[in-house]
Amino acid sequence: MRDDIPGSHERALSNLLKAYQKEINLLVPMVVADPSAKKAKDFVALFFSADTCSVVNHGIPANLKPEKKIESIVDKATFKASEMIKVYSSIYKKGFTYELNRDDLVIESLDSIIQKSPRLVFTYQVKVPLSLEGKLSNQLSSNVLDTLNFETVVYTDSKNNVKFVKINRITRAGERLPITINPGPAPTPTPKPKPEIVEEELVVDWSAEKKVKGFLALAKTLQNTASADSAYAKYELIHKELFSTSSFVKMIKKDGTTDELALDGFVNLLKGKKMNFDLVSSNFTYFDNFRKDSMGMMFCRATTYHNVSKFEKGSPISENQSTAERMPSKSKLNSKKSGYTLISQITIKEL
Numbered sequence: 001m002r003d004d005i006p007g008s009h010e011r012a013l014s015n016l017l018k019a020y021q022k023e024i025n026l027l028v029p030m031v032v033a034d035p036s037a038k039k040a041k042d043f044v045a046l047f048f049s050a051d052t053c054s055v056v057n058h059g060i061p062a063n064l065k066p067e068k069k070i071e072s073i074v075d076k077a078t079f080k081a082s083e084m085i086k087v088y089s090s091i092y093k094k095g096f097t098y099e100l101n102r103d104d105l106v107i108e109s110l111d112s113i114i115q116k117s118p119r120l121v122f123t124y125q126v127k128v129p130l131s132l133e134g135k136l137s138n139q140l141s142s143n144v145l146d147t148l149n150f151e152t153v154v155y156t157d158s159k160n161n162v163k164f165v166k167i168n169r170i171t172r173a174g175e176r177l178p179i180t181i182n183p184g185p186a187p188t189p190t191p192k193p194k195p196e197i198v199e200e201e202l203v204v205d206w207s208a209e210k211k212v213k214g215f216l217a218l219a220k221t222l223q224n225t226a227s228a229d230s231a232y233a234k235y236e237l238i239h240k241e242l243f244s245t246s247s248f249v250k251m252i253k254k255d256g257t258t259d260e261l262a263l264d265g266f267v268n269l270l271k272g273k274k275m276n277f278d279l280v281s282s283n284f285t286y287f288d289n290f291r292k293d294s295m296g297m298m299f300c301r302a303t304t305y306h307n308v309s310k311f312e313k314g315s316p317i318s319e320n321q322s323t324a325e326r327m328p329s330k331s332k333l334n335s336k337k338s339g340y341t342l343i344s345q346i347t348i349k350e351l
Contacts, residue, residue, distance in 0.1 A: 005107055005124070009154050012162045013107060013126050016152065017100050020047050020167075024085070028096045031089035040085040049153060049166040051082035056172045059098075059132040059144045060091060081167075092134030095141065100148075101129040106331050110151065122154040127173045129334050147173040147334050174203075174237060204241035204333045207314025208284045208305075208341045211242050215343065216279060222270045235267055241333065244285055244342040252280065252349040276351040281307045283346075284316050288339025289325075290332045302327040304344060316341075 023046070027039050044051045056078050066074045070090045073079050079087065088096065105128040132144040151168045206214065221231040249266040251259045261269065269275075289301040305318035333340060 005109060006160065008160075008162050009122060009124070010107060012154055012165050013124060013152060014102050014105065016047070016165045016167070017102055017105070017126065017128060017150070021098055021100050023047070024088075024098050025096065027085055028088045028092060028098075029094075031085055032093060032096075035089070040082070043085060044081050047167050048081040049168050051080060053081040053167060054078045054169040054171075055081050055084050056148070056170055058130070058146050058148065058170075058172060059142075060087065061136070061142055064091065064136065066090065088134075091136060092142070093137060094135040096134040097132065099131045101131070104129050104331055104334060120156045120158070120160065122156070123168075124152050124154065126150040126152055149173045174241075202241070202334070202336060203238045204335045204340050205337050206241075207311075208282075208308070208316045208343075209311040209314040211341065211343055212279070212282050212346065215242055215346070219267075219270055222267065223272065223274055225272045228272045232267065232271060239263065242343055244344045247342070247344050247346075250345060250347040251277070252347070254350050277348040278351060279309075280347040280349050281309045282316075283344045284308060284341050285344045286339055286341045287327075287329070287332075290329065298329045298331065299326050300329045300332070301325050 023043055027043055030039060041051075044053075057074070057076055060074050064074070067090050070083075070087050073083050073087055074091075088098075105126055108125045108127070110123040110125050127147060127149050130144070130146045130148050132146070133142065135141045149171045151171070153166050153168055155163045155165070157163055203211075203214075218231055218235055221227050222235070224231075243263055247263050249261045249263060251261060251266070253259060284305045286303045286305070287300050288303075290298065291300070292298050302324045304322050305316040306320040306322070308316040308318045310317040
């Protein structure tokens with residue numbers, strides 16, 4: 001979260017997600033029981049700026065054969081906010097649970113303040129992990145883990161008192177995760193083996209070696225004019241899971257001089273341009289031991305490995321390490337492990 005986001009806005013956005021979660025959990029079973037219920041329209045008007053607001057298609061198993069009334073909707077990458085309750089109530093017959101992990105939400109300002117007398121309008125992106133469960137039928141249940149971006153608008157009066165908050169659209173904050181479908185009781189007494197579900201490793205949980213190799217491979221792809229745009233889009237998608245917020249690139253030029261480039265500056269320099277270079281070394285920081293103090297402030301331990309050029313089983317080997325036991329932390333990334341490694345510096349040599 002940025003330091004310039006007012007506390008009242010943070011609370012309003014967190015309360016919006018809390019109320020949104022509560023209402024959707026009440027509404028879906030209600031519409032399952034009575035498809036003619038009018039509450040769906042009220043839900044859209046209450047939380048979205050318009051019924052045409054875009055919602056990413058999430059929580060729907062790809063191999064599910066939908067009912068005809070929603071067949072044209074579920075194949076879309078996104079659908080309208082007014083269609084969301086209709087889709088969920090048609091798919092999840094029982095046990096629908098939609099849970100947003102607000103302890104791990106990340107709020108970012110999207111653009112500058114827009115003056116609309118006598119009201120101020122603030123736009124934010126709220127990134128939050130999602131867990132969605134429910135029974136598709138008597139035999140099947142679904143379990144979804146995902147991360148969503150809620151693009152929101154906070155409306156205030158001239159004294160900056162929050163009046164109300166609306167959702168403009170919902171997108172996916174990263175690559176689509178596989179959906180686990182669990183079979184229920186078998187119709188016959190003959191037991192069948194359950195299929196093994198292999199979960200894809202999250203980018204944030206990659207080893208230090210895999211992260212630096214992955215970025216260098218992406219950098220090579222960026223230099224190809226034909227693939228530069230798609231490579232840049234992938235960089236935008238995963239760079240927060242690869243690099244720390246203050247990371248930079250140190251480039252030793254052909255004439256022996258050294259430039260220190262911000263990460264985005266280096267990426268834009270490479271885009272569509274041929275440049276040969278070798279990796280010299282990297283600095284990595286391992287973040288773990290996340291905790292909150294009595295005032296609700298979050299801290300973690302940060303161990304930095306300097307001038308790394310070798311790895312052992314993916315872990316950095318360094319003779320020079322430094323540790324900060326009480327590093328201020330806005331939040332913990334959506335990792336499945338107790339700690340994760342981020343790149344803090346890359347040193348390259350131009351050939």
